[in-house]
Amino acid sequence: MTVPAPLSHAEIEELLGAxxxxxxxxxxxxxxxxxxxxxVRCAAEVAQHHEVAGLMANxxxxxxxxxxxxxxxxxxxxxxxxxxxxxxxxxxxxxGAARGGGDVVPLDQSRRxxxxxxxxxxxxxxxxxxVALTLGVQxxxxxxxVSALQAAPQLSGAERAALAARGxxxxxLTDPSRPGAHATPATIVLTASGTGFxxxxxxDGLAPLASDRTYQLWGVVGSRTISLGLLGTHPGIVPFSVxxxxxxxTFAITDEVAGGVVKSANQPVAVGTVQV
Amino acid sequence: MDxxxxxxxxxxxxxxxxxxxxxxxxxxxxxxxxxxxARRILRxxxxxxxxxxxxxxxxxxxxxxxxxxxxxxxxFLLARTHGKSVDVVRSEEARKRREExxxxxxxxxxxxxxxxxxxxxVAEQVKDALGALPDDLRRPIxxxxxGGRTYQEVAVMxxxxxxxxxxxxxxxLGRLRVTLMERGVExxxxxx
Numbered sequence: 001m002t003v004p005a006p007l008s009h010a011e012i013e014e015l016l017g018a019x020x021x022x023x024x025x026x027x028x029x030x031x032x033x034x035x036x037x038x039x040v041r042c043a044a045e046v047a048q049h050h051e052v053a054g055l056m057a058n059x060x061x062x063x064x065x066x067x068x069x070x071x072x073x074x075x076x077x078x079x080x081x082x083x084x085x086x087x088x089x090x091x092x093x094x095x096g097a098a099r100g101g102g103d104v105v106p107l108d109q110s111r112r113x114x115x116x117x118x119x120x121x122x123x124x125x126x127x128x129x130x131v132a133l134t135l136g137v138q139x140x141x142x143x144x145x146v147s148a149l150q151a152a153p154q155l156s157g158a159e160r161a162a163l164a165a166r167g168x169x170x171x172x173l174t175d176p177s178r179p180g181a182h183a184t185p186a187t188i189v190l191t192a193s194g195t196g197f198x199x200x201x202x203x204d205g206l207a208p209l210a211s212d213r214t215y216q217l218w219g220v221v222g223s224r225t226i227s228l229g230l231l232g233t234h235p236g237i238v239p240f241s242v243x244x245x246x247x248x249x250t251f252a253i254t255d256e257v258a259g260g261v262v263k264s265a266n267q268p269v270a271v272g273t274v275q276v
Numbered sequence: 277m278d279x280x281x282x283x284x285x286x287x288x289x290x291x292x293x294x295x296x297x298x299x300x301x302x303x304x305x306x307x308x309x310x311x312x313x314a315r316r317i318l319r320x321x322x323x324x325x326x327x328x329x330x331x332x333x334x335x336x337x338x339x340x341x342x343x344x345x346x347x348x349x350x351x352f353l354l355a356r357t358h359g360k361s362v363d364v365v366r367s368e369e370a371r372k373r374r375e376e377x378x379x380x381x382x383x384x385x386x387x388x389x390x391x392x393x394x395x396x397x398v399a400e401q402v403k404d405a406l407g408a409l410p411d412d413l414r415r416p417i418x419x420x421x422x423g424g425r426t427y428q429e430v431a432v433m434x435x436x437x438x439x440x441x442x443x444x445x446x447x448x449l450g451r452l453r454v455t456l457m458e459r460g461v462e463x464x465x466x467x468x
Contacts (some may be wrong), residue, residue: 016429017446020355022362023420025428030418047346049449053358053421054351055402055456057316067325068300073297073333239294266406 002175007031009039016042020049107225149240168192171251185270188251190242198231198238198253208234209255216256219248230260249274263275285347292339299336306350307332310357317361317424356422365424376443405455411447416441 007015012035013208018024036043049233050226171188185206190196198217200206206215215231219242228240242248279287279301290298310331314324331353335342342352406414419430431441 014442014446018420018442020449021417021420021445022359023425023427023430023445025426043346047351048453049446050351050355051347052449052456054348054354056406056421056452057313057354057358057396058311063311064328066324067307067311067328068303070325071303071329071336072296073331073332074301075299076334154359180381273381 005036009042012039013042013045016045017049019232020046021053070139088178108227169275170276171250171272171273173253176268176271186253188272190274194242196240196242198235198240200231200235200237206231206235206253212258214256214258214260216254216260218252218254218264218268220250222249225252227260227262233258286443288339288342288344288349291336299332302335302349302353303332306353309350310353313354313357314361314421317358318364323364324361327357327364330357359374362424370383401459403452405452405459408455409448409451413444413451416444417448417452420445 012032015024015028015032019029022029024032036046040092101193104189168189168191171190172184173188175185185200187199188196189199209215211233214233215235217231218229219226219228219237228242228251229238231238250271250273253270254264254266254268256264257265279290279297282290282298282301284302284305286299287302291302294415307328309327311324314331315321318324318327319357334356335353338439343348346352394451406418415434416427416430419425419429419433423430425433427441427445430436430445434441436444
């Protein structure tokens, strides 16, 4: 591949049509793409050319069904990096939309929304400290235990891939109001890259809430308690991300009004501490 | 969510949340066009099917690459389809085969490509708009887009300077766009 000489704006403009039709060599394409990153006008022109090309190609017709089977069978090959990028978008309160059960917001609206809501440190930190003192910390490395969770039908291929990643841990959440209780309300699976899942697939886990309530996930980072997202009224397996706030030492789940709260005044229904 | 009632943009958001029915709906809406374009460029089913699968798997893995501000989902998917198809066409083996028959094919390419374009283009208005373009604008576009040629290759095939072909592709696309807009043709797959 030859490296083209630097091109002027006018020279790149002349290439836009050919570029949009993939009719330039890779080196020239790279030069054009670099220019497009900083030139709104040229980027808009390429978008217009793509629309015209799309119209030329638009033959419609029904897609081959067998091809979809092939696509669906390969969805599990998603990379963990890709999952991380997407999971970063999941930390907005979505009340179950992550599982396809709620409204879907446009991409840019999702990006504009606040990533996390900071709450007071006292409530959950105190509860977590109490749990740590009285019940001890229950943290299990997955290894052989991950297989049962991976087999859960609700998990997509991407989630299964994340679970299989090295360094993934499971944090068992306990009910602080029922010290010593055998049943665990929920489990958190946390990958080394900061992607996590709240798992409530047990019959004796988090009970379904009324429609005007929601479970809310919190994380304690140092002296701060941050909201990690809404889990909905009856969460099954809900992904979240702490990639932007590493160092979460404690997770807690509270029962809140629908829409969630900035600062909780309720006792956690489940708390678990991450092994240092 | 009711995927059948969702806009293309919202489907992509749901795809970003690993909601497989959303990807299935995207495939239902646009899979036919994607496969037809790949088939048209590659002229063979196995590689066209592979390209089609890769296009939808790419959307599954990297939905953030689709920017609704930049155009419709269909044009995005078709652009990805075209790029992947052209990559296959330009693979070293294909290049060698093409070089061996360049002289012979140059004489017949216009007929073959014309026939394929007209046989497989469904939208009559698009066909009319393409047909209304002067030959010197239309031929470079067809050879580049449906033939997977670089503009330099098109220049050789049509015995024209590279700069001329480059300009004609650009101006031809611009003319085509204006004509389509005048006829009220909206971009394909604008969503619900």
